[in-house]
Amino acid sequence: MSEGEDYRVISDILNGDSGAYAILVRRYQRQIFNLMIRLTSNEDDAMDLTQETFIKAYDNLERFKPSGRFFPWLYTIGMNVGRDFLRRKKTRRDKSDEIYLDGKSLMDGGIQEKGVIEKLDVAFIQKAMDTLPVDYREALYLRYHEDLPVKDVALCLDISVSAAKMRIKRGLEKLREMVAGGTK
Amino acid sequence: MKREEVVESEFKDLTRLIAGIPDREPPDGLVDAVMAGIRPKRAPWWRRLLQRLYRPVSVAPVRLIPAGVALALLLGLSFYFGFSMGTKKMAPVVARVETPARETSTVVFTLKDPRASQVYVIGSFNHWSPKGYRMHFDKKTGTWVLAVKLPEGRYEYAFLLNGKTIMPDPKALIQKDDGFGNKNSILIVERQDGTKTQS
Numbered sequence: 001m002s003e004g005e006d007y008r009v010i011s012d013i014l015n016g017d018s019g020a021y022a023i024l025v026r027r028y029q030r031q032i033f034n035l036m037i038r039l040t041s042n043e044d045d046a047m048d049l050t051q052e053t054f055i056k057a058y059d060n061l062e063r064f065k066p067s068g069r070f071f072p073w074l075y076t077i078g079m080n081v082g083r084d085f086l087r088r089k090k091t092r093r094d095k096s097d098e099i100y101l102d103g104k105s106l107m108d109g110g111i112q113e114k115g116v117i118e119k120l121d122v123a124f125i126q127k128a129m130d131t132l133p134v135d136y137r138e139a140l141y142l143r144y145h146e147d148l149p150v151k152d153v154a155l156c157l158d159i160s161v162s163a164a165k166m167r168i169k170r171g172l173e174k175l176r177e178m179v180a181g182g183t184k
Numbered sequence: 185m186k187r188e189e190v191v192e193s194e195f196k197d198l199t200r201l202i203a204g205i206p207d208r209e210p211p212d213g214l215v216d217a218v219m220a221g222i223r224p225k226r227a228p229w230w231r232r233l234l235q236r237l238y239r240p241v242s243v244a245p246v247r248l249i250p251a252g253v254a255l256a257l258l259l260g261l262s263f264y265f266g267f268s269m270g271t272k273k274m275a276p277v278v279a280r281v282e283t284p285a286r287e288t289s290t291v292v293f294t295l296k297d298p299r300a301s302q303v304y305v306i307g308s309f310n311h312w313s314p315k316g317y318r319m320h321f322d323k324k325t326g327t328w329v330l331a332v333k334l335p336e337g338r339y340e341y342a343f344l345l346n347g348k349t350i351m352p353d354p355k356a357l358i359q360k361d362d363g364f365g366n367k368n369s370i371l372i373v374e375r376q377d378g379t380k381t382q383s
Binding site for chain 2: 004005009013014016018019020021022023025026027030034043050054055058062121140141144176179
């Protein structure tokens with residue numbers, strides 16, 4: 001969806017047509033809901049946090065810069081809402097310091113043979129992705145699942161383009177180490 | 185195969201697998217829940233002022249009556265005093281205000297897309313807001329249909345599919361670039377009775 005269309009809708013909302021916000025919610029609810037599912041692993045929490053993200057974005061819509069893109073801006077809000085929730089709940093889903101906690105078990109029973117990653121199924125990769133630290137995981141999701149350019153990944157994660165490139169590269173390396181048993 | 189090539193090939197496989205991870209569908213009530221939690225925004229004064237300056241405003245003729253009467257009175261008084269005080273004569277001016285009822289025509293929007301689960305018509309006539317403009321699906325013809333009463337004029341519109349995709353009307357004779365790389369369809373409603381389908 002083009003940024004022009006998003007901005008046209010935002011302009012209508014700022015001019016008093018609040019109903020137009022439903023277009024943006026429908027357009028991006030899948031991405032934000034799935035982000036929250038990844039962060040919380042709980043559908044009810046994900047629903048609440050998705051709602052909170054969209055309402056927060058609406059309340060701050062005046063601060064959205066017309067030159068920017070709505071989705072990365074919304075995603076950044078979503079990440080903050082998700083992180084706040086995890087902090088509050090002191091959940092262990094955010095495994096920033098536990099990179100290989102589950103990865104090792106995956107690796108132990110994983111594939112040791114070279115060139116067999118292509119034979120893996122999506123479910124296995126999803127499991128492996130769940131064990132990656134949030135920052136790496138989201139960089140990979142945004143780049144390869146949402147097919148965003150690196151500069152938008154950087155905007156979503158509120159980091160520089162070079163940091164985003166590095167995160168994607170390191171994320172892939174970590175994932176490969178997990179699923180291929182660290183064949184170096 | 186060199187080690188670097190193996191790693192590169194494995195990265196490619198991984199990215200392909202990541203792309204294929206299925207998404208969970210958001211719950212049905214999510215949009216309604218969000219919309220219930222927001223309040224309409226009031227544009228700041230400077231934005232309202234700019235809007236008034238730059239947007240063409242359509243005024244119903246009936247609203248011009250008081251202004252017309254005031255103008256006629258003012259001109260009448262100016263003429264009277266100008267004449268009686270011996271100043272330069274002014275030509276009499278008659279302000280005439282017509283108040284015809286604004287005619288509307290029924291426009292039937294149709295879109296043949298049996299795969300869509302939900303279709304709205306959005307356009308300049310509803311300020312690009314889908315609320316109240318949901319199309320109905322005709323199972324017999326596999327077509328989405330919505331009849332809308334519109335006053336004469338030129339409108340831009342598009343279809344909103346599944347709440348995500350905006351597409352122009354494939355049947356419209358005129359399409360216009362919206363300036364952002366997308367196209368809108370153009371509808372011209374002429375003053376007439378009866379039913380008119382989109383152009």
